[in-house]
Amino acid sequence: MSAHESMEHAEHAEHASGENKKIALLIAVIALCLALSETLGKGAQTESISKNVEASNLWAFFQAKSIRRTSVQTAAEQGKLNLATTTDEAAKAALQKQIDDWQKTAARYRSEPETGEGSEQLSERAKHAEHERDEATAKYHHFELASAAFQIA
Template sequence: MTSATPDITDGKNKRIGLLIAILALLLAFSEIGGKNAEQDALAKNVEASNLWAFFQAKTIRGTTLRTAAEAMEVDLAGVTDPAARDRMQKRIASWQATFARYDSEPETNEGRKELIVRAKAAEAQRDISSARDDKYDIVSGLLQIAIVISSAAIITGVSLLAWTGAGLGLAALALMFVAQLAPTALF
């Protein structure tokens, strides 16, 4: 026989079910945030790597030009023909100007000095995104545990388990805000 009065455990189980649904929604947001942070960290790592490779290429080119200019300066000492001396001095000046441009080129932001700044900025962004991803991983773990513990509350009827699941969910929500707003805070 069924009772006409609602069972008190039905209302309790519905609230726990709603808690589990909210925890699952937060878990979905956490997984999305973590995946986005992971992809951003990977993209920034590639960008930094490319910028450092470009820096190295500029350094090699500059060293080659500087060496050639120095060798030509040595050769210039033995040249007596004024036209040949003039051509050699112009070539040396051209190579030195090119080397100076390789060292710093603010108009294109592609000189060695500018590349260092850009590469370090990309590395800093990579580190922030990586820290964000780490926090989201912890958030996801907390939410998964909260869902399991809350589910156990329905089976066992122990309300403390539901409260523990809710507490873990609140801790995960707080850490989710930290991950988004201050990813390098805490740990």
């Protein structure tokens, strides 16, 4: 091989080496994007599961409060029926006080803004948790699609 051919061969190798470096850099950037997409996707998936559990717990608490409220309202209604047939004034007064307490308790079970544990507040909190769950699930699916695109690239 002549000196001229050797020089030309070296120039081609140098040129190919520069292209290989660019390709390697591109692959590294795509791999970085894939890693970020996978990490963010797993985070969104974890948040979705967490919000689903939170919503389920809040709906269970809501149901428990509704059952308690119904029981107390039923007791108050039964007390009203008994009040009509009671003739002793002291017994009537005691029964009326108990009925009033039951009605206050039923109202508290329906709405308790101080603690956020009335059935109305629990319902709102559960709906909010469901909304956050749905958003996190959508994010997760988008990150999964992005991961697939980076893997194809």
